[in-house]
Amino acid sequence: MGTERLSRSVGAVLMVALLCAACTTALSSPSATPSATPSSSPSSSPTPQPSAAITCVPWAVSLPSDVAAADPCPSVITAVEAVVAPLGLPIARLYVEPGLFPCGELWPGLPSTNPICPDVMLPPGTAMHGWVSFAGSDKVAAVQLFRQPSLITTENPMPSPWPWQATLRAFAVPPAGWVMPGP
Numbered sequence: 001m002g003t004e005r006l007s008r009s010v011g012a013v014l015m016v017a018l019l020c021a022a023c024t025t026a027l028s029s030p031s032a033t034p035s036a037t038p039s040s041s042p043s044s045s046p047t048p049q050p051s052a053a054i055t056c057v058p059w060a061v062s063l064p065s066d067v068a069a070a071d072p073c074p075s076v077i078t079a080v081e082a083v084v085a086p087l088g089l090p091i092a093r094l095y096v097e098p099g100l101f102p103c104g105e106l107w108p109g110l111p112s113t114n115p116i117c118p119d120v121m122l123p124p125g126t127a128m129h130g131w132v133s134f135a136g137s138d139k140v141a142a143v144q145l146f147r148q149p150s151l152i153t154t155e156n157p158m159p160s161p162w163p164w165q166a167t168l169r170a171f172a173v174p175p176a177g178w179v180m181p182g183p
């Protein structure tokens with residue numbers, strides 16, 4: 001049983017490494033890419049404006065029991081709020097959906113310079129992406145979220161999901177013609 005567990009752990013580490021290498025995209029901003037994990041400290045994330053529109057789209061497929069046990073949206077929203085907090089702007093809209101940015105395009109829906117891209121297969125419940133707009137700014141934050149799938153074992157058949165890791169991929173004025181999804 002120990003060898004099988006080690007093999008699964010090594011496989012998960014390799015999957016994350018390959019995913020990170022495949023998803024490398026140049027930032028629209030020359031600044032460093034902050035990354036955040038939600039914390040229990042309320043000062044680490046901004047409070048959205050009372051009129052902020054927050055939309056979190058859940059997965060439309062069956063999820064493994066370790067992921068399906070709880071609604072991911074509260075922890076996803078907390079992780080997104082934490083990663084954009086250093087920008088110091090009040091949130092106007094926040095939209096998050098399952099999966100990766102389509103073909104690595106941070107501003108999908110526009111004519112692409114890379115119309116053919118490889119399809120990256122990820123376990124359901126391990127990646128989300130989204131955008132955050134801010135009151136008083138034309139800039140939009142593009143955010144990618146990942147979490148490692150939990151290892152289901154005979155000793156722990158219902159493990160708790162790992163926390164979400166959010167990364168600010170861009171903070172820029174989107175290209176002309178791009179429209180933020182959601183209501």
